[in-house]
Amino acid sequence: MNTVAYVTADVFTSERFAGNPLAVISDAxxxxxxxxxxxxxxxxxxxxxxxxxxxxxxxTARVRIFTPTAEIPFAGHPNVGTAFVLGRQADIFGKVPGDRLIFEEEAGLVDVQLLRTGGDVSGAKIRAPGQLQVGDTIAGDLIARCIQVDPESIRHTTHAPTFASVGLPFAFAELDSLETLGKASPNAAVFAEAAALHKEDKTGFSLFVYTRSSDKPWHIRARVFAPLDNVIEDPATGSASAALGAYLTSLLPEADVEMKITIEQGVEMGRRSLIGLDIRKSGGIVTDAFLSGQCVGIMRGEVAF
Structure with missing residues (x-):
């Protein structure tokens, strides 16, 4: 019997047992x-x-990312967490890690900058590998039935519910209030119906719903549901956050702008996460989407195979 070592970390948090847990097999x-x-x-x-x-x-390394049901080309919290774990090692396949790592992934190259606190690696900042891609719009009634809320609570003021991606597609919809966000509950049967109608998402139909207040429009509260991928709710979704930040920035009237956005997710699950975004727009086109977060190491062990 052979074994491989693993490390788990909580990502997009500086507190143990919060954020989004990740398992990293550092030599696969x-x-x-x-x-x-x-x-x-x-x-x-x-x-x-x-x-x-x-x-x-x-x-630096080639990184493969798996959900409980499928391999995916890119995701945010796995890159931040993997960089955190590798950056704390003495070496990565015989090379001493510097403050910049480059991961080869199905979606492309992921450029990573390690973040340090008091000299120790405490998190990472990554650049999304893909340019912003905006897909089909989605019926508001379908979104409402997916999460069992009143169709009138789906906002269309800034944008209609739609697909967007910077490496991995998600469905996005804005809700009218924190109260509606808190009441949202996924209906897997309707998610299956949505997946049959929309083929953009290779893992089924992953839905990012959010709300924001007029006084703090760039501090966004969000929830993400992916029941068809065995993820009833995700406490932190970096790739989706980066796509939303890029999409909202693309809708601004300014041709050249740099936006700093915070996504707060996982609150309703008791696993509060904070995702930092830096979005750059030049000549009317979003050119860069960076996401960053802190991490905490949790467990070490071995898997037999």
Whole structure:
């Protein structure tokens, strides 16, 4: 019997047992894709990462990301958490980690900057690998039935419910209040109906709903539901947050702007997460989406395979 070591971390938080948990297999050599999927299913976190030597020796590592049901091309909290775990190691496949890491992923290269507190690695800031892509709009009534709220509570003022991506597509909808956000409850049968209508999301239909106040429009409260991917609710979703930040910035009238946005997620689950976004828009086009967060190490162990 062989074993591989793992580390878990809570991501997008500086408090233990908050944020979004992640399992990292920091040396996944010898594991098949099938074995990786089984391990990810066993952890049953929203994502588990598997780190391999890079194909290009100038890069840091190749990172594969699995949900409990499928491999995905990119996700935010797995990159932030994997960078945190690798940055605290003495070496990464024989090389001493610097403050900048480059991950090879299915969606492209992910550029990572380690964050430090008192000299110790405490988190990471990553650049989303893809440009903003905006997909089809979604009927407000369908969104309302997905989360069992009044259709009148789906806002269309800033944008209609729609798909957007900076590496992984999500459905986005704005709600009218914190009260509605708190009452939202996913109906898996309607999610399956939505997935059959919309094919943008390879893991089914992942829905990001949010609200924001007029006095703090760039401090956004959010919830994310992905029941078709065995993630009833996700406490922190970096890739979706980056896509929303990029999309909202694209809708601003200014041709050139740099926005700082905070996404607060996971509150209703008792796992409060804070995701920092830096979005750059130039010549009317969003050119860069950066997301950052703190992390806390939780567990170490071995998986037999």
């Amino acid at each position: 050599r010898g594991l098949s894709g099938e074995a990786m999927q089984k391990i990810a299913t066993e952890f049953n976190y929203s994502e588990t990462t598997f780190v391999l030597p890079p194909e290009n020796p100038e890069h």
